[in-house]
Amino acid sequence: MDTEKKNTVLREGFLVKRGHLVHNWKPRWFVLMPDKLMYYKFEGGRRDSCQRGKILLKDCEITCPFLEHENRPLVFKLRTKKGTDHFLEACSRKERDDWAADITAAVDTLQTDAGGWVTTKQDPAEAELHNINLSKVLDSMYDVHSGISMSSYVEQGITFSNCFSGSAVVDWLVFTQLALARVEALTLASALLEEGFLRTVGLKSLEGLRTAGLSGLFMDDSTALYSFSDSLKKRGCVKAQTSLSAVELSGKVIKRGYLLKQGHRRKNWKVRLFVLRSEPSFLHYYDPTKDDISPVGGFSLRSCLVSSLDDNGVPSGVKGNMQGNLFKIITQSDIHYFIQAATHQDKMDWIDAIKELT
Template identity: 75%
Template sequence: METERQGAVLREGFLVKRGHVVPNWKARWFVMLPDKLLYFKYEGGKRDSSQRGQVPLEDCEVTCPYLEYENRPLVLKLRTRTGVDHFLEACSREARDEWAEQITAAVNKLQAEGGEAAAGRRDPSGPHLQDVNLSKVLESMYDVHNGINMNQHVEQGSTYSNCFSGSAVVDWLVFVQLALSRVDAVTLASALLDEGFLRTVGVKSVEALRTGGEQFMDDSTALYGFSDSLKKRGLVRAETSLSAVELSGEVVKRGFLLKQGHRRKNWKVRLFVLRSEPAFLHYYDPTRDDISPAGGFSLRGCLVSSLNDNGVPLGVKGNIQGNLFKIITQSDTHYFIQAPTQQEKLDWIGALREQT
């Protein structure tokens, strides 16, 4: 996978994130930097070049395990300094605990390095964001009757729908008295952007975020929109009914992989679980749970082969990232799968071949 260039990457991989307003779960690619977690979505099997949000790690509280979600025992919770909760689900207990351990280490390092300097950066006369419930601010902003107006905007010849300008956000926050001044409103809007509640739209706001300048721009030409997590999506129905016998084997390997659909040929993140005795490979929709598989097949008589990343192999569609391999079942059904890294691809191929 292509790594983030904004700083030293400490860890990266798929996690399933719970939405803030619409409480659905979506698979995202997370990149951990020394002071923040960035997350991205996938388009056609390839990571989107623009980040969908971030979780600042300064003074972050980590709860692991977090066991309040039924049928989701692999969740960890991050509470940011501004009191926003982020719920992230890993593919296994080992992965969950590793993420939690590394995040905790990063938080402790930031606290040790920051000390009095971090306290000095906070202006006691300014807005106290630790006392602001950002989720409530977002709900008010998103309200269909009294929230901010979403319009169509044109920037550098491109048209963007359902968005608003930076200055419109600042105007609205001051008008509804969520901020006392434009300076306070910019600080509050920056926190909304920093927590992933808002996203950049168009060239100007994206470039401002990338260059590390003023994070949120009080500008009529800088465009923003609501996070994609506010868009409701229907649940995916299970493709196959599977017997209890198929799920009775010992779990050999678990992990997030990208699978190409058989009908639409689109790529989706799926949680794959490899079992032995009997040898089956099942895949789950991670936006739901790991109880009811979306599909699965016996590995008896299967052929597992690595695919060359140079060019697009026959039968593969879309804008692929790479690290491809193929499984051909005994009934001649072809499954095309992408692993996040070359090493994970080799590990999966080795584990699958041991069961065939």
């Protein structure tokens, strides 16, 4: 591989990485090159010049999704040639799958350039179900120790307990190798639903059931909810209860992503996972070192003002040595939020998405 090709940046952005010695999670800026994946730390709103680590890609193995970390469904695993495991978390399923696909392509290219052979995977569209015993699949899903995790979800201000999302079911089926690909897992989940082993919960999954074709009764969607049928009582039935405090988290997710936010008191900059929702319109932010269940902050977008900040100099109210791509949101109660995106395009995409909801 020539020097110019080696120095090509294939992809870059924030991922949350688990430490090797201390198993805590920290956001890092990752840069994918043709032969390695490098990562950096952000300090004071600027990426440091010191490379914190690198992962050599030759003969690496990628597992995506990797679902052994509770409350972290967006993790994929990278195992190096020497057997070292790296656990990386993206901000969304699309980002997770795109990162995994780009890394896999780089690994395959290295293998081909070395004169080796690359195995071709079965096309998911051609995957078929053969001699599947749905009762055994249900038993595996229902297993207390290794079955699918059940949680509480909010839909339109209503809290549903003891259920799971459609995408969580598909992830679990692929992870347990009961299905080889997401398309096959979707077909299997549709069969479980059609046979009455699973049932819809809330309006999203019910509407999907009504409008879907014969091959797509089940929705691979993080907002479509399902549960076991009422005949299964070990884990309890789904109960709905009104939760006024959850109303602001019940909106449709419009956009997710990692952004840097300046603190209100200490004025320090930290990477946060931002989630933009509509109906009702809210912008919440989460600590990516923890989970995306309980936001550390958020505000209604009603009557908010959002604007891009000039990259020349340091705008009033901003502290630190910025890299640029700043924008500001002023809430109805006159609270100012200063936020930094990774790129100019990312900044403009967020501004446009927020403006549509204000």
